[in-house]
Amino acid sequence: MAATRQTVAQTLEEVIAWRPVLAPVLRSFEPLFSAQEELVGVLAENLKEQAAALPQGQTDRMDQGVSLLAGATFAGFSPAVRTSAEKLLPLLSRMDAVVPHKDALADFFLKSDDTVAQHVEELVAAVASGNKKAIEGLAEKIEVDPLVLHFAAGFVISPVLHALTSLVASSGDEAPWEAGDVWRQGYCPMCGALPTMGWMDKPAIDDKNAFLAGGGGKKHLHCGTCGADWKFRRGACPACGEEGSGVMELLRESGTAAHGERLDWCTKCKSYCPAVDLREREFIPNLDALALGMMHLDMVAARRKLKPVKPSFWNMF
Template identity: 50%
Template sequence: MAVSCQSVEETIAGILARRPVLGPVLNAFGPLLEARASLPETLKPLLESAGLRLPDMRGERASQGVPLLADESLKGIDAPLRAAAEVMLPLLAEQEAVKPYAAKLRGFFLGSGEPDGPAMPPLDALAESVLREDAPVLEKTAVGIGVPPEVLLFAFGFMLGPVLRALAAMRPGGDGKDAPWNAEGAWRQGYCPVCGSNPSIAYLERPVFEEKNAYLAGGGGKKHLHCSLCGTDWVFRRGACPSCGKEGNDVMEMLRESKNAQGERLDWCTKCKTYCPSVDLRERDTTPNLDALALGLLHLDMVAAKKGLHPINPSFWNTF
């Protein structure tokens, strides 16, 4: 299972206690993150009924950097997506960027309102186009329903995300340390082995102790990336850039507060100037919800923007 132990609410409360200035952003996005975290359990039966499951990982495709869902059919995902939309759309409608288009989005995803424009692709086709980064399909759909492409992608991500998280969690063993992509050298890419999305945050793990033998232990510090869409965690090389793949002693630098950082920082690449938020769990007493913590590092996003750095996973809250 995922590393996060605290709930979204608990993590946000901890952030606000230290940085109350982030209240407007955290209070605006918090309900979306809470709903996305709770939805997967209710979506699993719908995915099971549709016969959807993650394909097995194949070594040759993994070595070529092909995510599991890269060319898989998502036929049958419409019902889970609509169930997610029922919950997420009212919350999305509260976002300033989405509010003007709320009725059109509801009409498209839930079939209410008057049809406008050409026939739209089914939701499974839209989901496949997002995972395959097929921009023309997304843009055509956005134009057809009268919504800017970036707004459609943002809103759809909050519906597709819980569905993919449920799909990943249904795999035997969940998406934790025993997942096949975390086997030594199995997956070396900086994008998600399941859905191909970029990470929203990284973490360095705590010391690991072998339950069957107390004398066998690891010092911790192994780096993991956390997928911004499906929530999968995977092991990644500490000295490498997830974006451009360059690695070496002079590639990755760190940006963090001088005091009371609690392991929070940005890891940025000196070559391509991208960065990824990160947290060193060895410096914390609790394990935060990673999605909420990524949002709570907005103050470092602002510093990074002034330095001319770019987020590896751009969103409405970290692009200025």
């Protein structure tokens, strides 16, 4: 009996039931996050060829810590980005900060000439590799405010990368980075970004025999940029790589039911990653939505002068 996976909307509604104070901000982002979720399935249909062309099954590359998308050109990705932009730009353009730039963004993302297509592919590569300089350079070329391009591109390109990851992860019995536990890094085996969430798995139950196949509690990391999940050592820091007893500490909210939510923070480099222990939850939340729904802990971390392992738009204080 597999635990039910929640949609973005279900995840956020559950968080709102527990923390009504977050309702206004979570409800304002729900349409955008839900639209991204819907896009992943649509885009996966359009990216099969591109996914098949990626360097898969190269265990020596993975063994050396080279992410699957490292050096990818993203040729042929611009139609998928346009599909994503058509759905997301109208939602993004409702935000006050984006309103003055909405025409420039539409000009860039929705046109289909060759120059734009090339720039869009450069932008996908820049977002996938977290190359801020490349995003700023491109912003100058297309005359859009660099911060706005960075913000909008994060939203528009994320479903494209999530679709690609879902194709790669489901191409075999297990994801290429799970085979033989070849991936040992704290950054993403698919795109190379640092993780936005950690999670401890539920006990595994063998469907056919109803035997408990594993006790659960294994640690995984989740990439908000491309959606990949990978196993990681419990006592190690994904940001600085320090490992051992006393390196990682847990921070939980006191006085309320925590629902398995906490921050894992590193005593050496003072960075933190939100995490959820699924053994303490009935359903499996959408991790990208839950990361937003755990912003109350981001605020606790900021007060303690801790830095997110991977900054998101809501925790860049």
